[in-house]
Amino acid sequence: MGSLVLKNIRKSFGQVEVLKGIDLEVSDGEFVIFVGPSGCGKSTLLRVIAGLEDATSGSVGIDGEVVGHLPPSKRGIAMVFQTYALYPHLTVRNNMALGLKQAGQPADQVEQRVTAASTMLSLDEYLERYPAELSGGQRQRVAIGRAVVRDPQLFLFDEPLSNLDAALRVNTRLEIARLHRELGATMIYVTHDQVEAMTLADKIVVLNSGVVEQIGSPMELYNNPANMFVAGFIGSPQMNFIDAGRVGRGDADKIGIRPEHISVDPETGTWAGNVLHAEHLGADTILYMETEAAGLLTVRLFGEHKFNADDKLFATPDENRMFAFDKDGRSIAA
Numbered sequence: 025m026g027s028l029v030l031k032n033i034r035k036s037f038g039q040v041e042v043l044k045g046i047d048l049e050v051s052d053g054e055f056v057i058f059v060g061p062s063g064c065g066k067s068t069l070l071r072v073i074a075g076l077e078d079a080t081s082g083s084v085g086i087d088g089e090v091v092g093h094l095p096p097s098k099r100g101i102a103m104v105f106q107t108y109a110l111y112p113h114l115t116v117r118n119n120m121a122l123g124l125k126q127a128g129q130p131a132d133q134v135e136q137r138v139t140a141a142s143t144m145l146s147l148d149e150y151l152e153r154y155p156a157e158l159s160g161g162q163r164q165r166v167a168i169g170r171a172v173v174r175d176p177q178l179f180l181f182d183e184p185l186s187n188l189d190a191a192l193r194v195n196t197r198l199e200i201a202r203l204h205r206e207l208g209a210t211m212i213y214v215t216h217d218q219v220e221a222m223t224l225a226d227k228i229v230v231l232n233s234g235v236v237e238q239i240g241s242p243m244e245l246y247n248n249p250a251n252m253f254v255a256g257f258i259g260s261p262q263m264n265f266i267d268a269g270r271v272g273r274g275d276a277d278k279i280g281i282r283p284e285h286i287s288v289d290p291e292t293g294t295w296a297g298n299v300l301h302a303e304h305l306g307a308d309t310i311l312y313m314e315t316e317a318a319g320l321l322t323v324r325l326f327g328e329h330k331f332n333a334d335d336k337l338f339a340t341p342d343e344n345r346m347f348a349f350d351k352d353g354r355s356i357a358a
Contacts, residue, residue, distance in 0.1 A: 026052050026087065026177040026210030028073065033082035035068055042068050044234040046082070050212065050227075055204050057213045057221040059257070060231035066214045067182055069231070073212065074103050074180050087177055099178075102171035106183040108163045110155040110170075116142075117151040120170045137173040144206065145169050145199065161192040165199065172203070181213040185220065197224065218258055222246075230254050252353040255280050261310060266318045268348070276348035276356055283310070283324035285345040288331070293338025297321065302332050313339055 028050035035043040042065045050056050058066040071077040073084055075096040083090050091099045110119050117138060124134045142148050145165045155163055164184060171179055181200070185193045201224055204211055215221055221228050222242045230237045230245065230253070238250040242258075249255035255263050261283045268276040287293070288311065297315030311323040311331055321339055331337065348356040 027085075028178060028210065028212070029083075029085035030069075030073070031083045031085070033069065033072060033084070034080045035065075035072060035077065036080045041080075042234050043072070043079075046234075046236060048229060048236070048239070050210060053208050053210055055211045055213065055224060055226045056229060057215060057225040057227075058229050058231055059215060059218060059221045060237075061257075062216065063233075064231040065234040066216075066231050070103075070180055070182055070212060070214050073178075074101055075099055076103075100176055101178045101180055102174045102176035103180040103182065104164075104167050104171050104184050106186045108155070108167045108187075110163060110166060112155050115152050115154055116147060116158070116166050116169075119155070119166055120173050123170065123174055134173075137175070138169075141169040141172040144172065144203070159192075160188050161196055164188065164192075164196055168200070168203065172207070177210065179209055179211040181211065183215055184213075185215070185217070193220075200224065218260060222258070228258075230257060232257075248355070249347065250355055252278060252280070252349050252355075255347060255349075255355070261322045261324060263347075264318075264321050265349075271318060273348065277351040278349040278353075280347035280349060281341045282345065283322040284326070285342040286321065286323045287340050287342070288313075288323055288325065288337045289340065290335070290337055293340040295321070295339045295341075297337060297339055299331055299333050299335040299337060302335075304328065311337075313337065315339060 030046055030048040033043050033046040046069060058069060060066050068077060072079050075094060084092055086099055120138045120141060121134050124137060142151055145168060147165055147169055150158060150162060185196055188196060197220060225242055227239060228242055228245055229239050232253050238245060238254045245254055245258045249258065259282055263280045263282050266279045268279050271279055273279055295315040295317045297313040299311050299313055301312045303310040309325040309329040313321045313323060315321055323339060350356055
Protein backbone atom coordinates (compact mmCIF):
# COMPACT_ATOMS: atom_id res chain seq x y z
CA MET A 25 0.00 0.00 0.00
CA GLY A 26 1.08 3.58 -0.58
CA SER A 27 2.87 3.44 -3.93
CA LEU A 28 2.66 6.57 -6.08
CA VAL A 29 3.05 7.02 -9.84
CA LEU A 30 3.02 10.44 -11.50
CA LYS A 31 2.91 10.55 -15.30
CA ASN A 32 3.62 13.77 -17.19
CA ILE A 33 2.03 16.04 -14.59
CA ARG A 34 1.51 19.57 -15.88
CA LYS A 35 -0.12 22.43 -14.03
CA SER A 36 -0.79 25.94 -15.30
CA PHE A 37 -2.28 28.95 -13.58
CA GLY A 38 -3.55 31.05 -16.47
CA GLN A 39 -0.65 31.51 -18.85
CA VAL A 40 1.95 30.49 -16.27
CA GLU A 41 3.02 26.84 -16.42
CA VAL A 42 4.19 25.86 -12.93
CA LEU A 43 4.72 22.12 -13.49
CA LYS A 44 6.18 21.12 -16.83
CA GLY A 45 5.80 17.38 -17.18
CA ILE A 46 6.70 15.58 -13.94
CA ASP A 47 7.28 11.82 -13.97
CA LEU A 48 7.92 10.03 -10.69
CA GLU A 49 7.54 6.59 -9.12
CA VAL A 50 7.51 6.11 -5.35
CA SER A 51 7.58 2.59 -3.89
CA ASP A 52 5.69 1.36 -0.85
CA GLY A 53 7.30 2.58 2.36
CA GLU A 54 9.69 5.07 0.74
CA PHE A 55 10.43 8.47 2.27
CA VAL A 56 10.67 10.87 -0.69
CA ILE A 57 11.46 14.56 -0.31
CA PHE A 58 10.82 17.32 -2.85
CA VAL A 59 13.41 20.10 -2.62
CA GLY A 60 14.08 23.21 -4.61
CA PRO A 61 14.08 27.00 -4.37
CA SER A 62 10.94 29.04 -3.70
CA GLY A 63 8.62 28.97 -6.68
CA CYS A 64 10.01 25.76 -8.17
CA GLY A 65 6.63 23.98 -7.96
CA LYS A 66 7.22 21.55 -5.09
CA SER A 67 4.19 22.57 -2.98
CA THR A 68 1.98 22.72 -6.08
CA LEU A 69 3.03 19.18 -6.97
CA LEU A 70 2.16 18.00 -3.46
CA ARG A 71 -1.26 19.65 -3.71
CA VAL A 72 -1.87 17.92 -7.04
CA ILE A 73 -1.07 14.56 -5.42
CA ALA A 74 -3.43 15.39 -2.55
CA GLY A 75 -6.23 16.51 -4.88
CA LEU A 76 -6.23 20.07 -3.56
CA GLU A 77 -5.25 21.20 -7.06
CA ASP A 78 -6.30 19.60 -10.34
CA ALA A 79 -3.52 18.80 -12.78
CA THR A 80 -3.87 20.54 -16.13
CA SER A 81 -2.80 17.24 -17.70
CA GLY A 82 -1.18 13.97 -16.70
CA SER A 83 -2.20 11.32 -14.18
CA VAL A 84 -1.77 10.58 -10.46
CA GLY A 85 -1.84 6.93 -9.42
CA ILE A 86 -1.98 5.74 -5.81
CA ASP A 87 -1.69 2.03 -5.14
CA GLY A 88 -2.26 1.24 -8.79
CA GLU A 89 -5.45 3.31 -9.08
CA VAL A 90 -5.66 6.55 -11.06
CA VAL A 91 -7.14 9.03 -8.58
CA GLY A 92 -7.45 12.25 -10.59
CA HIS A 93 -11.24 12.05 -10.41
CA LEU A 94 -11.30 11.47 -6.64
CA PRO A 95 -11.56 14.20 -3.97
CA PRO A 96 -8.84 14.37 -1.29
CA SER A 97 -10.96 12.47 1.24
CA LYS A 98 -11.14 9.44 -1.07
CA ARG A 99 -7.45 9.19 -1.99
CA GLY A 100 -6.21 7.41 1.13
CA ILE A 101 -3.89 10.27 2.00
CA ALA A 102 -3.29 12.39 5.10
CA MET A 103 -1.63 15.78 4.88
CA VAL A 104 0.35 17.75 7.47
CA PHE A 105 0.61 21.51 6.83
CA GLN A 106 3.21 23.99 8.03
CA THR A 107 0.46 26.02 9.74
CA TYR A 108 -0.77 23.01 11.83
CA ALA A 109 -4.45 23.77 10.89
CA LEU A 110 -5.77 22.75 14.33
CA TYR A 111 -9.23 23.70 15.55
CA PRO A 112 -8.67 26.12 18.46
CA HIS A 113 -11.95 25.24 20.19
CA LEU A 114 -11.19 21.50 20.30
CA THR A 115 -8.89 19.67 22.69
CA VAL A 116 -5.91 17.71 21.42
CA ARG A 117 -7.94 14.51 21.77
CA ASN A 118 -10.84 15.89 19.73
CA ASN A 119 -8.57 17.45 17.11
CA MET A 120 -7.01 14.05 16.52
CA ALA A 121 -10.33 12.22 16.57
CA LEU A 122 -12.39 14.61 14.44
CA GLY A 123 -11.65 13.10 11.03
CA LEU A 124 -12.45 9.59 12.23
CA LYS A 125 -15.71 10.74 13.83
CA GLN A 126 -16.74 12.54 10.65
CA ALA A 127 -16.05 9.33 8.71
CA GLY A 128 -18.42 7.47 11.03
CA GLN A 129 -15.85 5.27 12.72
CA PRO A 130 -17.05 3.43 15.88
CA ALA A 131 -16.27 5.28 19.11
CA ASP A 132 -14.14 2.48 20.55
CA GLN A 133 -12.02 2.32 17.39
CA VAL A 134 -11.58 6.10 17.42
CA GLU A 135 -10.41 6.01 21.03
CA GLN A 136 -8.04 3.14 20.31
CA ARG A 137 -6.40 4.94 17.38
CA VAL A 138 -6.10 8.25 19.23
CA THR A 139 -4.53 6.52 22.24
CA ALA A 140 -2.03 4.66 20.06
CA ALA A 141 -1.05 7.82 18.16
CA SER A 142 -0.74 9.97 21.29
CA THR A 143 1.49 7.36 22.92
CA MET A 144 3.66 7.12 19.81
CA LEU A 145 4.08 10.92 19.73
CA SER A 146 4.37 11.43 23.52
CA LEU A 147 1.15 13.45 23.66
CA ASP A 148 -0.67 11.55 26.42
CA GLU A 149 -0.35 14.34 28.99
CA TYR A 150 -1.66 16.95 26.54
CA LEU A 151 -4.85 15.22 25.35
CA GLU A 152 -7.18 17.49 27.30
CA ARG A 153 -5.37 20.73 26.45
CA TYR A 154 -6.31 23.18 23.72
CA PRO A 155 -3.95 24.27 20.92
CA ALA A 156 -3.37 27.68 22.54
CA GLU A 157 -1.91 25.90 25.57
CA LEU A 158 0.73 24.09 23.51
CA SER A 159 4.13 25.03 22.15
CA GLY A 160 4.77 25.12 18.42
CA GLY A 161 6.48 21.74 18.49
CA GLN A 162 3.60 20.18 20.45
CA ARG A 163 1.06 21.59 18.00
CA GLN A 164 2.97 20.11 15.10
CA ARG A 165 3.01 16.73 16.83
CA VAL A 166 -0.76 16.97 17.24
CA ALA A 167 -1.08 17.73 13.53
CA ILE A 168 1.06 14.68 12.77
CA GLY A 169 -1.01 12.61 15.21
CA ARG A 170 -4.18 13.66 13.43
CA ALA A 171 -2.67 12.24 10.23
CA VAL A 172 -1.46 9.04 11.91
CA VAL A 173 -4.88 8.08 13.31
CA ARG A 174 -6.31 7.97 9.79
CA ASP A 175 -3.91 5.12 8.89
CA PRO A 176 -3.44 6.54 5.38
CA GLN A 177 -1.81 4.91 2.38
CA LEU A 178 0.28 8.01 1.88
CA PHE A 179 1.50 10.77 4.23
CA LEU A 180 2.03 14.20 2.67
CA PHE A 181 4.06 16.84 4.57
CA ASP A 182 4.15 20.44 3.33
CA GLU A 183 7.14 22.17 5.01
CA PRO A 184 5.99 20.95 8.45
CA LEU A 185 8.99 22.34 10.35
CA SER A 186 9.31 25.79 8.80
CA ASN A 187 7.51 27.55 11.68
CA LEU A 188 9.65 25.97 14.42
CA ASP A 189 12.85 27.28 15.96
CA ALA A 190 16.14 25.47 15.38
CA ALA A 191 16.01 23.17 18.43
CA LEU A 192 12.39 22.18 17.82
CA ARG A 193 13.15 21.54 14.15
CA VAL A 194 15.76 18.98 15.15
CA ASN A 195 13.53 17.29 17.72
CA THR A 196 10.52 17.13 15.41
CA ARG A 197 12.70 15.87 12.54
CA LEU A 198 13.76 13.00 14.80
CA GLU A 199 10.10 12.31 15.62
CA ILE A 200 9.20 12.13 11.93
CA ALA A 201 12.13 9.81 11.18
CA ARG A 202 11.13 7.52 14.04
CA LEU A 203 7.51 7.60 12.91
CA HIS A 204 8.52 6.50 9.42
CA ARG A 205 10.53 3.59 10.80
CA GLU A 206 7.73 2.44 13.12
CA LEU A 207 4.86 2.80 10.66
CA GLY A 208 6.72 1.74 7.52
CA ALA A 209 4.43 4.15 5.68
CA THR A 210 5.03 5.96 2.40
CA MET A 211 5.85 9.61 3.01
CA ILE A 212 6.16 12.53 0.60
CA TYR A 213 7.72 15.59 2.18
CA VAL A 214 8.24 19.11 0.81
CA THR A 215 10.98 21.35 2.15
CA HIS A 216 13.39 24.07 1.06
CA ASP A 217 15.78 22.94 3.80
CA GLN A 218 18.38 20.61 2.36
CA VAL A 219 19.47 19.44 5.83
CA GLU A 220 15.99 17.99 6.34
CA ALA A 221 16.19 16.40 2.90
CA MET A 222 19.64 14.91 3.42
CA THR A 223 18.85 13.48 6.86
CA LEU A 224 15.31 12.16 6.30
CA ALA A 225 14.97 11.04 2.69
CA ASP A 226 15.42 7.67 1.06
CA LYS A 227 15.10 9.53 -2.22
CA ILE A 228 15.31 13.24 -3.07
CA VAL A 229 13.56 14.88 -6.01
CA VAL A 230 15.28 18.15 -6.94
CA LEU A 231 12.89 20.55 -8.66
CA ASN A 232 13.72 23.75 -10.51
CA SER A 233 11.27 25.95 -12.43
CA GLY A 234 8.71 23.17 -12.71
CA VAL A 235 11.00 20.41 -13.95
CA VAL A 236 12.87 17.58 -12.24
CA GLU A 237 16.61 18.19 -12.31
CA GLN A 238 17.60 14.90 -10.67
CA ILE A 239 16.23 12.07 -8.54
CA GLY A 240 18.42 9.98 -6.25
CA SER A 241 19.49 9.14 -2.74
CA PRO A 242 21.05 11.95 -0.69
CA MET A 243 24.58 10.64 -1.23
CA GLU A 244 23.99 10.06 -4.95
CA LEU A 245 23.07 13.71 -5.34
CA TYR A 246 26.00 14.83 -3.20
CA ASN A 247 28.60 12.69 -4.93
CA ASN A 248 27.20 12.59 -8.48
CA PRO A 249 25.19 15.73 -9.25
CA ALA A 250 23.75 15.72 -12.77
CA ASN A 251 24.35 19.43 -13.31
CA MET A 252 25.47 22.68 -11.73
CA PHE A 253 22.04 23.42 -10.30
CA VAL A 254 21.95 20.20 -8.26
CA ALA A 255 25.64 20.55 -7.35
CA GLY A 256 25.03 24.05 -6.03
CA PHE A 257 21.76 23.26 -4.27
CA ILE A 258 22.91 20.15 -2.40
CA GLY A 259 25.62 20.71 0.18
CA SER A 260 26.23 23.45 2.72
CA PRO A 261 28.13 25.70 2.38
CA GLN A 262 27.46 25.76 -1.35
CA MET A 263 29.90 24.26 -3.85
CA ASN A 264 32.54 26.60 -5.30
CA PHE A 265 32.33 27.11 -9.06
CA ILE A 266 35.47 28.23 -10.91
CA ASP A 267 35.95 29.21 -14.53
CA ALA A 268 37.74 26.17 -15.94
CA GLY A 269 40.16 28.27 -17.96
CA ARG A 270 41.46 29.94 -14.81
CA VAL A 271 42.71 26.60 -13.51
CA GLY A 272 43.93 25.13 -16.78
CA ARG A 273 41.00 22.86 -17.59
CA GLY A 274 40.25 23.14 -21.30
CA ASP A 275 37.82 20.20 -21.31
CA ALA A 276 35.14 22.03 -19.29
CA ASP A 277 33.41 25.36 -18.81
CA LYS A 278 33.22 25.30 -15.00
CA ILE A 279 34.96 23.36 -12.27
CA GLY A 280 33.19 22.62 -9.00
CA ILE A 281 34.78 21.85 -5.65
CA ARG A 282 32.98 21.59 -2.33
CA PRO A 283 34.27 23.74 0.56
CA GLU A 284 35.03 20.66 2.65
CA HIS A 285 37.27 19.28 -0.10
CA ILE A 286 39.75 22.18 0.06
CA SER A 287 42.66 22.24 2.50
CA VAL A 288 44.71 25.29 3.50
CA ASP A 289 48.31 25.84 4.52
CA PRO A 290 50.24 29.03 5.40
CA GLU A 291 53.35 27.93 3.49
CA THR A 292 52.47 26.02 0.34
CA GLY A 293 49.58 24.96 -1.86
CA THR A 294 47.84 25.29 -5.22
CA TRP A 295 46.14 28.68 -5.02
CA ALA A 296 47.58 31.61 -3.05
CA GLY A 297 45.04 33.91 -1.46
CA ASN A 298 43.90 36.15 1.39
CA VAL A 299 41.25 35.42 3.98
CA LEU A 300 38.41 37.95 3.65
CA HIS A 301 36.38 36.64 6.56
CA ALA A 302 36.50 33.73 9.01
CA GLU A 303 33.53 32.14 10.77
CA HIS A 304 34.50 30.23 13.90
CA LEU A 305 31.64 27.82 14.63
CA GLY A 306 33.39 25.44 17.00
CA ALA A 307 32.79 22.20 15.13
CA ASP A 308 33.68 23.95 11.86
CA THR A 309 35.68 26.93 10.67
CA ILE A 310 34.44 28.58 7.46
CA LEU A 311 36.92 30.71 5.51
CA TYR A 312 36.08 33.06 2.66
CA MET A 313 39.22 33.55 0.56
CA GLU A 314 40.08 35.68 -2.44
CA THR A 315 42.57 33.88 -4.68
CA GLU A 316 44.18 35.21 -7.83
CA ALA A 317 43.95 31.91 -9.70
CA ALA A 318 40.53 30.59 -8.66
CA GLY A 319 38.69 33.71 -7.53
CA LEU A 320 36.50 33.77 -4.43
CA LEU A 321 36.51 30.49 -2.51
CA THR A 322 34.60 29.15 0.48
CA VAL A 323 36.62 26.68 2.54
CA ARG A 324 35.19 24.47 5.28
CA LEU A 325 37.68 23.19 7.85
CA PHE A 326 36.58 20.71 10.48
CA GLY A 327 37.22 21.73 14.07
CA GLU A 328 38.73 24.91 15.50
CA HIS A 329 41.37 26.84 13.56
CA LYS A 330 42.98 30.19 14.37
CA PHE A 331 42.88 31.69 10.90
CA ASN A 332 41.43 35.21 10.65
CA ALA A 333 40.77 37.97 8.14
CA ASP A 334 43.84 39.19 6.21
CA ASP A 335 45.77 35.96 6.78
CA LYS A 336 47.68 34.84 3.70
CA LEU A 337 47.05 31.16 2.95
CA PHE A 338 47.37 28.63 0.17
CA ALA A 339 44.25 26.63 -0.77
CA THR A 340 44.61 23.16 -2.28
CA PRO A 341 41.64 21.28 -3.77
CA ASP A 342 41.30 17.51 -3.56
CA GLU A 343 41.56 16.77 -7.28
CA ASN A 344 39.72 13.47 -6.82
CA ARG A 345 36.67 15.39 -5.57
CA MET A 346 36.50 18.02 -8.29
CA PHE A 347 33.55 18.18 -10.71
CA ALA A 348 33.58 19.38 -14.31
CA PHE A 349 30.61 20.97 -16.10
CA ASP A 350 30.04 21.87 -19.74
CA LYS A 351 28.75 25.19 -21.07
CA ASP A 352 25.13 24.02 -20.53
CA GLY A 353 25.87 23.26 -16.89
CA ARG A 354 25.74 19.49 -17.33
CA SER A 355 28.14 17.28 -15.43
CA ILE A 356 31.04 15.86 -17.41
CA ALA A 357 31.81 12.34 -16.26
CA ALA A 358 35.30 11.83 -14.89
